[in-house]
Amino acid sequence: MSTITKDIVEHEAPDLFIGGEWKAPHSGRMIASIDPSTEKVWAHVAEADETDVDRAVGAARAALRGPWTQKVTASQRGAMLSKLAELLRRDAKALAMLESRDNGKPLRETLGEVQRAADWLTFFAGAADKINGDQIPFRPDALAYTRREPVGVVGAILPWNSPVSLYSWKLGPALAAGNTVVLKPAEQTPVSALALGKLIEEAGFPAGVVNIVPGFGPVAGAALVAHPGVDKISFTGEHRTAQEIMRGASVNLKRCSFECGGKSPHILFADADLDKALVVATHGAFRSTGQSCSLGSRLFAQRSIYDVVVERMAERARRIRVGMPLDANTHIGPQSSAEQLAKTNAYIALGKEQGARLVAGGGRPAGLERGYFVEPTVFADVDNRSRLAQEEVFGPVLAIIPFETEEEVIALANDVPYGLVAGLWTQDIGRAHRVAARIDAGLVSINTYRPVHWMLPYGGYKMSGLGRENGLAALDEYTEIKTVVVELATNSPADPFAD
Numbered sequence: 274m275s276t277i278t279k280d281i282v283e284h285e286a287p288d289l290f291i292g293g294e295w296k297a298p299h300s301g302r303m304i305a306s307i308d309p310s311t312e313k314v315w316a317h318v319a320e321a322d323e324t325d326v327d328r329a330v331g332a333a334r335a336a337l338r339g340p341w342t343q344k345v346t347a348s349q350r351g352a353m354l355s356k357l358a359e360l361l362r363r364d365a366k367a368l369a370m371l372e373s374r375d376n377g378k379p380l381r382e383t384l385g386e387v388q389r390a391a392d393w394l395t396f397f398a399g400a401a402d403k404i405n406g407d408q409i410p411f412r413p414d415a416l417a418y419t420r421r422e423p424v425g426v427v428g429a430i431l432p433w434n435s436p437v438s439l440y441s442w443k444l445g446p447a448l449a450a451g452n453t454v455v456l457k458p459a460e461q462t463p464v465s466a467l468a469l470g471k472l473i474e475e476a477g478f479p480a481g482v483v484n485i486v487p488g489f490g491p492v493a494g495a496a497l498v499a500h501p502g503v504d505k506i507s508f509t510g511e512h513r514t515a516q517e518i519m520r521g522a523s524v525n526l527k528r529c530s531f532e533c534g535g536k537s538p539h540i541l542f543a544d545a546d547l548d549k550a551l552v553v554a555t556h557g558a559f560r561s562t563g564q565s566c567s568l569g570s571r572l573f574a575q576r577s578i579y580d581v582v583v584e585r586m587a588e589r590a591r592r593i594r595v596g597m598p599l600d601a602n603t604h605i606g607p608q609s610s611a612e613q614l615a616k617t618n619a620y621i622a623l624g625k626e627q628g629a630r631l632v633a634g635g636g637r638p639a640g641l642e643r644g645y646f647v648e649p650t651v652f653a654d655v656d657n658r659s660r661l662a663q664e665e666v667f668g669p670v671l672a673i674i675p676f677e678t679e680e681e682v683i684a685l686a687n688d689v690p691y692g693l694v695a696g697l698w699t700q701d702i703g704r705a706h707r708v709a710a711r712i713d714a715g716l717v718s719i720n721t722y723r724p725v726h727w728m729l730p731y732g733g734y735k736m737s738g739l740g741r742e743n744g745l746a747a748l749d750e751y752t753e754i755k756t757v758v759v760e761l762a763t764n765s766p767a768d769p770f771a772d
């Protein structure tokens with residue numbers, strides 16, 4: 274067992290990570306984290322309140338004014354991020370175990386996520402010393418250039434669905450660009466963030482550069498949003514929370530970037546390579562037990578292949594192995610919380626009530642009496658205007674919808690409040706690009722689905738978000754542009770106030 278697992282699990286209650294030290298919470302309160310596969314408390318962590326958040330912001334501001342921006346070079350920042358990536362790889366198994374216990378994802382998935390999180394950090398480590406300004410040919414007798422400076426103190430607010438991945442999406446570009454960070458993980462899944470704190474210490478980041486304060490959204494999250502010492506909020510979660518954050522962040526016009534939900538269209542034209550498309554569509558619809566913002570949760574099938582698609586998707590859904598997260602055979606685990614299970618079950622009931630045809634799942638998997646488990650569920654003949662097609666379930670529930678023409682499916686695909694991801698399958702290259710251009714989504718994939726990668730900008734249109742994560746575009750979200758102009762002319766300036 275590596276040190277992080279020992280420290281986190283064998284410690285009754287890991288403290289908050291503030292200013293490079295492990296500090297007891299001001300209130301003395303603890304958060305109990307529940308293992309969703311057993312419904313039992315498996316870990317306790319310290320709970321941050323407004324006072325703790327204020328201390329963390331103070332530490333982050335002090336670090337910003339101190340060596341982090343004054344002495345540490347961009348290349349050294351990159352080297353620290355590289356070291357952190359190396360430590361994640363070293364401790365991948367232990368971290369994956371923590372994550373699987375905390376949020377219920379199977380080990381095969383969390384292990385991949387930790388390894389990919391390391392790749393994410395490696396990408397931004399390499400970018401740290403390539404964040405240049407420009408020289409602008411403003412006038413022959415002036416020197417004009419831009420500097421790209423860190424935004425300042427970043428409040429990073431995380432959801433519970435993919436904690437380790439999302440830490441790396443935010444920490445990578447924020448630290449590469451020279452910001453300092455106060456990280457608030459979701460109260461349901463705080464453990465892996467504190468494990469990360471151990472690795473941040475070991476990677477050699479100066480005290481206060483990263484601070485970790487698990488706590489409840491309306492208390493610790495809201496305190497971070499309202500704090501005048503925070504310059505930017507980077508948030509992933511529900512769009513209603515993002516709206517509340519936007520209102521709170523107006524206090525000092527904080528920069529905001531949001532990655533919210535989706536109801537993504539996955540479109541199968543009649544000429545699609547169905548064998549490949551259905552493998553990908555199954556993963557797209559049920560990965561992470563449906564707890565993904567980029568789920569292909571609306572599957573559009575052209576009328577001539579519709580019946581085959583319904584039949585084969587139902588059959589594929591029934592074959593998915595739902596089970597205990599630490600079992601190597603498990604394809605998908607439980608939902609992460611009792612609330613999310615209740616939400617998923619409510620949408621399944623709604624689908625039945627609103628006349629959609631249930632062709633797979635819809636209940637609790639046999640043999641799993643405890644834990645927040647639900648069967649992969651497929652509804653056919655779903656009306657695109659129904660709530661099942663319009664609202665994000667965040668569970669393993671697929672809606673299959675028929676269409677006739679290209680024009681019709683573009684209209685249906687866009688007829689939702691979201692616009693995060695879309696996928697389409699066709700052999701017709703002209704149609705592929707025509708449709709890709711007309712779909713309102715931040716990422717459109719052709720003959721594949723959701724290629725989320727550190728090199729590819731990712732983010733949403735409409736209610737799916739604001740700004741972009743990943744790719745070099747992410748660095749724009751974490752830098753301010755300062756323009757500097759130097760007069761070079763030797764003659765005296767014309768005096769507009771001369772007599």
Ligand code: NDP
Nearest residue numbers: 431432458459460489490494495510511514533534566667
């Ligand atoms: P939330 O948006 O409520 O939570 C995300 C994060 O925001 C958590 O850390 C939460 O804290 C925090 N938060 C909550 N309220 C505030 C606030 N007023 N100010 C600052 N921070 C706050 O999402 P949920 O976890 O409740 O999930 C609800 C739904 O959101 C899901 O069913 C799904 O539809 C969607 N979702 C989308 C995600 C995505 O990846 N796009 C990820 C997660 C959820 P805490 O929870 O600790 O109280």
